[in-house]
Amino acid sequence: MTTFKSGNISLNQIEEFVWEIPRSGDMLVPARIFASETLLEQISQDKTLEQLKNTASLPGIQKYAICMPDGHQGYGFPVGGVVATDANNGCISPGGVGYDINCGVRMIKTNLSYSDLRGKEESLGKLLFNKVPAGLGKGGVLNTSLEDIEEILSLGVEWALSNGYAVPEDLDFCEDRGRRTDADPTKISLRAKQRGKNQVGSLGSGNHFLEVQRVVEIFREDVAHSYGLSQDQIVILIHTGSRGLGHQTCTDYLRKIEMEHATLLSKLPDKELAAAPSGSQLASDYYAAMCACINFAWINRQIITYAVRLVFEELFNKPWEDLGMDLLYDVAHNIAKKEFHMVNGTQRELFVHRKGATRAFPAGNPELPSAFRTVGQPVIIPGSMGSDSYILRGGDASLDLTFGSTAHGAGRILSRTKAKKLFKASEIQAKLKEQNIHVTATLDATISEEAPGVYKDVSEVVNISDFLGIGDKVARTYPVVNIKG
Amino acid sequence: MEFYLRDHTADIAVESLAPTLEEAFSGIAEGLSHAHSPNSLSGNKKFHLNISSESLESLLFDFLDMLIYERDVYNVLPTNHKVSIIQKDDMWNLEGTYYGVPLDTIESREIKAVTYSDMEVKKTPKGWRLYVVFDV
Numbered sequence: 001m002t003t004f005k006s007g008n009i010s011l012n013q014i015e016e017f018v019w020e021i022p023r024s025g026d027m028l029v030p031a032r033i034f035a036s037e038t039l040l041e042q043i044s045q046d047k048t049l050e051q052l053k054n055t056a057s058l059p060g061i062q063k064y065a066i067c068m069p070d071g072h073q074g075y076g077f078p079v080g081g082v083v084a085t086d087a088n089n090g091c092i093s094p095g096g097v098g099y100d101i102n103c104g105v106r107m108i109k110t111n112l113s114y115s116d117l118r119g120k121e122e123s124l125g126k127l128l129f130n131k132v133p134a135g136l137g138k139g140g141v142l143n144t145s146l147e148d149i150e151e152i153l154s155l156g157v158e159w160a161l162s163n164g165y166a167v168p169e170d171l172d173f174c175e176d177r178g179r180r181t182d183a184d185p186t187k188i189s190l191r192a193k194q195r196g197k198n199q200v201g202s203l204g205s206g207n208h209f210l211e212v213q214r215v216v217e218i219f220r221e222d223v224a225h226s227y228g229l230s231q232d233q234i235v236i237l238i239h240t241g242s243r244g245l246g247h248q249t250c251t252d253y254l255r256k257i258e259m260e261h262a263t264l265l266s267k268l269p270d271k272e273l274a275a276a277p278s279g280s281q282l283a284s285d286y287y288a289a290m291c292a293c294i295n296f297a298w299i300n301r302q303i304i305t306y307a308v309r310l311v312f313e314e315l316f317n318k319p320w321e322d323l324g325m326d327l328l329y330d331v332a333h334n335i336a337k338k339e340f341h342m343v344n345g346t347q348r349e350l351f352v353h354r355k356g357a358t359r360a361f362p363a364g365n366p367e368l369p370s371a372f373r374t375v376g377q378p379v380i381i382p383g384s385m386g387s388d389s390y391i392l393r394g395g396d397a398s399l400d401l402t403f404g405s406t407a408h409g410a411g412r413i414l415s416r417t418k419a420k421k422l423f424k425a426s427e428i429q430a431k432l433k434e435q436n437i438h439v440t441a442t443l444d445a446t447i448s449e450e451a452p453g454v455y456k457d458v459s460e461v462v463n464i465s466d467f468l469g470i471g472d473k474v475a476r477t478y479p480v481v482n483i484k485g
Numbered sequence: 486m487e488f489y490l491r492d493h494t495a496d497i498a499v500e501s502l503a504p505t506l507e508e509a510f511s512g513i514a515e516g517l518s519h520a521h522s523p524n525s526l527s528g529n530k531k532f533h534l535n536i537s538s539e540s541l542e543s544l545l546f547d548f549l550d551m552l553i554y555e556r557d558v559y560n561v562l563p564t565n566h567k568v569s570i571i572q573k574d575d576m577w578n579l580e581g582t583y584y585g586v587p588l589d590t591i592e593s594r595e596i597k598a599v600t601y602s603d604m605e606v607k608k609t610p611k612g613w614r615l616y617v618v619f620d621v
Contacts, residue, residue, distance in 0.1 A: 075496075075602030075618060099598040099620045136521065136595040137560050137588025195557040205595040206621045244557045247598040247620070251550050254601070258543065271601035416497060416621065443592050445523075485595065 060090015076272025141201025205485025561585025
């Protein structure tokens with residue numbers, strides 16, 4: 001048997017691209033890492049494997065703790081992790097979702113091709129940068145009141161539909177139709193609502209972005225056709241989450257769990273593993289609060305969609321409907337959902353925590369919009385700045401291997417402090433411009449910190465996902481215009 | 486009082502070392518400010534904070550959480566921190582002041598949240614050493 005050693009952690013290779021840390025010590029189940037040896041080398045450079053082992057001790061955890069090919073160190077839980085716990089006899093953990101609840105990505109289609117955009121890139125970049133706030137303290141596309149926030153938390157994208165910022169198809173092609181009905185705005189603190197009030201329709205910063213892209217490669221013609229994707233087509237990616245409202249909510253519940261379970265938490269290797277027992281009031285409150293944050297994030301991405309449609313209308317002097325700017329799909333990659341999965345031959349209701357991992361349901365799943373039921377759901381994998389992004393299709397093996405999940409991106413390998421020393425923003429910007437990629441950012445530091453060299457190779461991540469059958473490659477896109485905070 | 490921005494794969498870590506606990510707390514807060522915007526800044530408007538928590542670690546967590554919250558609702562970057570800390574019965578109390586730099590006068594990155602990950606609040610022979618990881 002092939003083994004891989006990282007410090008005092010030993011992994012056994014189960015099959016190609018599947019590695020296992022056997023159960024030991026406090027682990028209730030093994031841990032599985034889906035990666036090549038190259039990626040495993042990178043994953044083993046920080047605390048990812050140790051954190052993964054720690055998550056395997058969570059009450060009610062099922063099968064194995066999972067690390068995706070793009071995994072890297074997080075807090076408590078690694079980023080790129082999937083942890084499924086028994087919804088009735090386990091726990092739910094805010095750390096397994098992340099601070100940016102429903103950070104996710106959506107793709108908007110167009111009927112434009114790259115040649116329609118040539119010569120307009122700078123203008124488009126300026127218009128988008130002026131229309132969509134990116135960075136800190138820039139406000140949001142909309143000025144909302146606390147009353148609006150209450151409705152948004154409850155209704156999700158239905159609020160946008162009622163107020164003229166969405167069309168019915170925007171709900172049809174969003175995970176859960178853009179509304180978690182389990183949401184309860186009363187479980188969100190006033191502090192969180194106050195933070196979110198000024199951020200409706202905003203990108204934030206860090207690795208969030210708005211990117212206009214062109215389709216450069218099609219891998220599966222039939223699926224691409226079902227998705228409405230074609231060679232040279234212009235598409236738009238929006239990557240952002242629940243902003244300060246979500247961040248505050250995660251913080252609030254971490255503290256609530258800490259105060260209620262202080263003794264338990266003091267025994268954990270990391271307080272960020274804090275979890276509320278299934279069936280407890282706290283678990284129920286967190287789930288309802290998280291669902292409300294999920295709704296807020298969907299509204300955030302929807303309002304940015306609305307703004308992007310207006311920009312394209314201005315640039316091309318046509319209604320956005322005539323430009324074919326329909327939503328392909330919206331996927332969350334920081335989320336916990338109650339889902340039914342087969343475990344040891346029995347259907348069990350689980351909390352599936354995906355922190356930096358994307359749902360990837362295959363064909364036949366009844367939760368999918370009817371348009372995707374025979375083909376499987378789109379999975380959007382944003383690449384890092386200046387590199388490819390991918391559209392995948394939920395693979396047939398995903399339910400069996402990874403609780404219906406795949407990776408979410410490329411995963412960092414270089415810290416922000418190191419990146420700033422190695423990469424000069426102006427040089428990165430110039431280099432990307434030579435490749436016809438136009439980047440505008442609020443902060444030069446962002447460009448350095450998000451430079452192509454700081455991330456794993458997204459194509460390797462995606463190839464592994466395809467090989468394993470958890471997310472099949474459909475198309476590859478390449479950046480044209482990128483806006484960041 | 487010193488602070489250092491430390492390496493962390495995806496986020497930002499701040500370490501502070503100071504002779505007193507209060508200076509160390511202020512150091513982390515200044516490090517948080519520096520992580521937002523490294524240029525030396527000054528603000529005119531003074532803000533006051535009053536926080537109680539059950540432990541020193543949770544006091545540090547709640548203090549930094551409050552700064553991030555006030556940043557978003559008052560649209561200022563908190564700088565030039567001064568704090569005093571007392572322990573009364575089972576609770577730790579912090580009173581602090583800072584000066585707010587209006588966000589629309591600077592370009593700044595957004596720190597999402599304070600985390601408990603790898604947090605340290607430790608008295609060492611060299612003084613109080615604090616270490617905090619922030620989510621970016």
